[in-house]
Amino acid sequence: MGKLKPGESFVLALSGGLLAVFAVLFLLGVTHRFPGAGLTLKYYHLTPQAQRGYAFMVAQGCRQCHMIMGQGTTTAGPVLDGEGTRRSARWLTAFFNDPGAVVARTLHNGKYATAFRRYTPQEKREMVAFLEGLRSLPGADTYPAPPGQ
Numbered sequence: 001m002g003k004l005k006p007g008e009s010f011v012l013a014l015s016g017g018l019l020a021v022f023a024v025l026f027l028l029g030v031t032h033r034f035p036g037a038g039l040t041l042k043y044y045h046l047t048p049q050a051q052r053g054y055a056f057m058v059a060q061g062c063r064q065c066h067m068i069m070g071q072g073t074t075t076a077g078p079v080l081d082g083e084g085t086r087r088s089a090r091w092l093t094a095f096f097n098d099p100g101a102v103v104a105r106t107l108h109n110g111k112y113a114t115a116f117r118r119y120t121p122q123e124k125r126e127m128v129a130f131l132e133g134l135r136s137l138p139g140a141d142t143y144p145a146p147p148g149q
Contacts, residue, residue, distance in 0.1 A: 044069065046133045053130030056123055065113060069134070076107055082136035089132050096124040 004012070046054065054069070063072030067079040083092075091102065096116045099108035107113045116124065 044133055044135070047129060049126050050129040050133040053123075053126035053128070056126055057130065060114065065107075076113070080131060081134055082140065084132040084135040087131070089128055092128045092131055093124065096127060 057063075057068065062068060062077075062080075065075055065077035066072050067074050067081060069081060087095075095102040095108075096119070099106045099115060109115055110117070119127075
């Protein structure tokens with residue numbers, strides 16, 4: 001291989017420097033879990049109303065059947081992480097008002113799990129706000145699968 005032409009050594013050094021900078025930024029992103037660093041992260045934006053909804057759901061024992069923010073179990077109910085990506089506020093509100101009308105054969109019928117009838121409209125709104133805040137980035141394990149999968 002011959003000697004580099006004028007300017008080629010500069011371009012080569014600049015390219016190597018940029019590659020090193022990108023490698024460091026990627027590693028920092030992975031280490032500190034910054035979005036956009038090649039990871040599939042969950043995203044939770046919880047307003048004060050949503051935080052009250054979370055506290056209410058924990059107090060009601062929802063984690064006995066559901067996984068919520070990585071805590072709980074899935075013995076009887078689905079994982080609720082990512083629910084804000086899968087469901088709209090309208091759907092969640094309708095479910096809390098009449099679970100059986102929205103999901104056939106739901107366990108939230110008052111026999112196996114609460115039917116939500118005893119919850120106040122404010123408590124239901126807070127639960128909706130909380131679940132709406134449980135959003136996932138594409139590729140996360142809680143991100144909804146395309147229809148038919």
